[in-house]
Amino acid sequence: MRVLNSYHQQRLxxxxxxxxxxxYVGGPVYHNIPFFLKIDKKLDSNLLKNAFLKLIxxxxxxxxxxxKEGGDIFQEISExxxxxxxxxxxQKENLVENAEELxxxxxxxxxxxxxxxxxxHKQGHTxxxxxxxxxxxxxxxxxxxxxQFLALINNIESADEKGIQFHNFSNWQNALTDEDxxxxxxxxxxxxxxxxxxxxxxxxEREQVHIYKANKVNTTIVADKIKSFCLTKNMSARSLFLAxxxxxxxxxxxxxxxxxxxxxxxxxxxLQNVVGPIENLVVLRSFLDQQKTLLELCTVVDEEWHEAxxxxxxxxxxxxxxxxPKKDMxxxxxxxxxxxxxxxxxxxxxxEDSAISNQGWGKYDFNLLVTEEADKFDLALTYNDLYFNQDxxxxxxxxxxxxxxxxxxxEASYLKDISLVSAKEYNRLCKxxxxxxxxSVSIVELFGEQVKKHKKxxxxxxxxxxxxx
Numbered sequence: 001m002r003v004l005n006s007y008h009q010q011r012l013x014x015x016x017x018x019x020x021x022x023x024y025v026g027g028p029v030y031h032n033i034p035f036f037l038k039i040d041k042k043l044d045s046n047l048l049k050n051a052f053l054k055l056i057x058x059x060x061x062x063x064x065x066x067x068k069e070g071g072d073i074f075q076e077i078s079e080x081x082x083x084x085x086x087x088x089x090x091q092k093e094n095l096v097e098n099a100e101e102l103x104x105x106x107x108x109x110x111x112x113x114x115x116x117x118x119x120x121h122k123q124g125h126t127x128x129x130x131x132x133x134x135x136x137x138x139x140x141x142x143x144x145x146x147x148q149f150l151a152l153i154n155n156i157e158s159a160d161e162k163g164i165q166f167h168n169f170s171n172w173q174n175a176l177t178d179e180d181x182x183x184x185x186x187x188x189x190x191x192x193x194x195x196x197x198x199x200x201x202x203x204x205e206r207e208q209v210h211i212y213k214a215n216k217v218n219t220t221i222v223a224d225k226i227k228s229f230c231l232t233k234n235m236s237a238r239s240l241f242l243a244x245x246x247x248x249x250x251x252x253x254x255x256x257x258x259x260x261x262x263x264x265x266x267x268x269x270x271l272q273n274v275v276g277p278i279e280n281l282v283v284l285r286s287f288l289d290q291q292k293t294l295l296e297l298c299t300v301v302d303e304e305w306h307e308a309x310x311x312x313x314x315x316x317x318x319x320x321x322x323x324x325p326k327k328d329m330x331x332x333x334x335x336x337x338x339x340x341x342x343x344x345x346x347x348x349x350x351x352e353d354s355a356i357s358n359q360g361w362g363k364y365d366f367n368l369l370v371t372e373e374a375d376k377f378d379l380a381l382t383y384n385d386l387y388f389n390q391d392x393x394x395x396x397x398x399x400x401x402x403x404x405x406x407x408x409x410x411e412a413s414y415l416k417d418i419s420l421v422s423a424k425e426y427n428r429l430c431k432x433x434x435x436x437x438x439x440s441v442s443i444v445e446l447f448g449e450q451v452k453k454h455k456k457x458x459x460x461x462x463x464x465x466x467x468x469x
Contacts, residue, residue, distance in 0.1 A: 001077040005066060006170040007317035008277045012135040013066045013073050016109050023211055027106035030212050031134035033360030034103045035142050036096075036127060039153060043126045045091070048119055051152035052089045056080060056115075058148065059275040061136045061166040066109050075167060083113070092118040095129050103359060107133050134360055136166075138279035139342060140265055145275060166276025173315060184314035185322055191285060191311075192323060198249060198259050198337060200365065202387040209329045212363035215385035217393050219401060221377045229408045233295070235302055237377070238341040241370045242284070243301035244404040245339055247415050248396060250288045251403070260284045261335045261364075264312040281316035282308050283334055288415075294403075295411035338367040358382045366396070398422050 005013065012031060020027040056062045057080045065076045092098070095118055107114050114133035119126060130145065137145070230237050246258045263279040271278060286304045288297050320333045338361065358369040358380040367382040381397045399420070406418055419426075 001167075002067075002074045003077070003167040003170055004174045005073050005075055006166075006173050006277065007315040008280075009066060009075070009135050009170075010073055011317045012133075013068070013109060016107075017068075020106075023209065024106070027108065028212075028363075029104045029106050030214060030363045031360055032103050032105075032107070032131055033134055033137060033142070034099060034129065034131050035146075036099070036129050037146055037149065039126045039128065039150070041125060042121050043119075043153065045119075047153065048126070048128070049085060049089060051149060052117055053080065053083075053085055054152050055145065055149050056083065056085075056088075059145075059165070061276040062115050062132075063113060064136060064166075065111075065113055066135055075170065077167060078113075088113060088115060089117045089119070092120055092129075095120045095127050099129060102129070103131055105131075134277065134362075136276060138265075138277045139263065139340070140267060140279060141275045141277070144273060148275075164270060164274055166274055166278070169271060169274060169276060169278055176315075181314060181318065184311050185319070187311045188283070188314055188319055189323070192283060192334070195259060195285070195323075195325065195334065196255075196257055197328075197331065198253065198255065198257075198335070200249065200253060200336075203389040203392055204387050206330050206387055210331060210363060211386055213385045214359060214382055215390065215393075216358060216380055216382045217390065217397055218381070219379050219397055221379065221401060221404070223373070223376050225408050226377065226404070233298075235298065237372060238370070239302035239305050240298060240407065241341060241368075241377070241379075241400075241404070242305065242339050243298040244400050244407065245368055246286055246288060246301055247294075247297060247403050248399045249337070250290060251399065251415060251418060251420060252396070256287050256289055258286050258288055259335050260337045260339050262308075262339050262341075263361075264309060266313055280312055280314075282312045283316075283319075284308055284339070290414065290416040293412050293414060294407045297415060298407060298411075332362065332364060336365040338362065338364045339370075340368070341370045341372070343372040366393075368400075395422075395425065398425075 015031075016027050060077050063078045063080065063083055065078070067074055067076045092102075095102075102116075102118065105116075114136045116131045118129040118131075120129075128149070132141075132145075226237055226240065229235075230240055242260075242262075246260065249258050250256060260283075261281050262284055264282045265279050267274065267278055284304060286301050288300060292300075323334075325334060340358075340361070358367060359382070361367060361382075363384065364382075365384050365387065369380045369382070371378040371380070379397065379400070381393060383393045399418075399422075402422060403415070403418055406413060
């Protein structure tokens with residue numbers, strides 16, 4: 001069966017088509033989404049195979065290829081009988097150790113189904129490792145696949161229910177008229193008028209055509225104070241972390257117009273159990289004045305989120321076409337910074353391997369994933385390793401956490417008063433004995449001393465302005 005692609009699928013098909021073998025041998029892999037599932041028993045291989053086959057039977061998007069014929073790009077949905085399961089489900093040893101290497105194997109859009117599954121029998125349990133292209137799943141799809149697969153393993157009958165499929169959503173989206181979209185487009189034209197790119201200095205020169213290599217830094221924050229603060233202020237933790245993230249870029253760039261993106265789910269009641277890329281990219285634009293208190297800035301960001309939710313169903317790729325921003329092949333459309341928040345308080349038994357978490361969601365300069373658990377928040381900041389050094393990203397994540405602490409401990413204070421440099425970083429800068437613990441020494445003097453020590457390695461230009469350190 002053939003149906004038209006969704007807007008999201010069209011964009012990812014074009015990305016793969018134009019970058020394959022020109023920028024990346026075999027094709028880009030930054031849309032390959034990995035996740036592990038741990039099953040607390042050693043499964044019979046036939047049971048595992050039957051469950052995987054049934055999962056693909058029940059979700060037509062998992063047996064879909066993206067094809068082009070003439071000028072049309074479409075979804076080619078195969079019948080289960082035509083699938084060679086042995087090429088899609090493979091037994092493999094040392095899965096955790098080889099997870100990233102396997103993730104970096106490109107899919108061939110011309111010939112491949114966009115899913116691969118590996119499994120390994122371990123002592124007392126079985127590991128199952130899925131790698132699925134972003135063209136056919138989103139974050140909610142991962143949870144649905146996990147739940148369905150576990151139900152099939154345990155022979156739960158409800159797992160047989162097929163219901164609405166992604167191609168039904170895709171057909172509906174393609175049937176939307178200009179008249180249907182006009183109220184949404186009117187809002188976003190106004191909201192994004194005179195949109196400015198958020199320029200953040202890179203450590204290495206940005207290429208004229210955007211290239212990408214993912215790396216990541218992580219930190220963990222205890223949850224109790226944050227949850228207590230949010231309860232008192234009637235604010236979600238999602239908005240609080242977003243506010244701290246945005247404030248960090250205000251503080252680092254000196255800009256007040258901060259533009260980021262996020263994913264918002266478009267699943268209503270009828271689509272709750274549909275596997276497929278139904279989430280939509282949504283632009284989050286905030287004007288943050290450093291003369292306002294931290295709590296006031298949090299309120300601005302929270303209100304912006306709720307406003308964006310009301311207009312989230314405007315297909316992002318259609319919006320980009322309509323806005324027609326100035327073309328810049330070195331950047332992604334409309335924003336280079338992504339923010340994602342998800343809850344795992346009630347979660348299936350997923351194996352979290354730091355090498356693969358928060359991978360596969362695009363080639364953004366920075367992509368912050370905040371994961372809420374019962375007693376903590378995990379922060380994973382994925383970044384483009386070709387443009388930024390790890391120390392820079394550590395400093396950014398440190399600033400986000402320090403702003404968060406300041407919001408909770410002193411909500412009436414001001415962003416401009418938060419130090420750009422942590423105490424730890426300041427001490428590192430003061431390694432020279434004569435500067436240690438000397439508050440009278442300025443950062444300009446510290447910089448001068450480093451230039452004297454490393455004349456041959458120094459090629460920086462110093463722009464001085466008043467900053468609190």
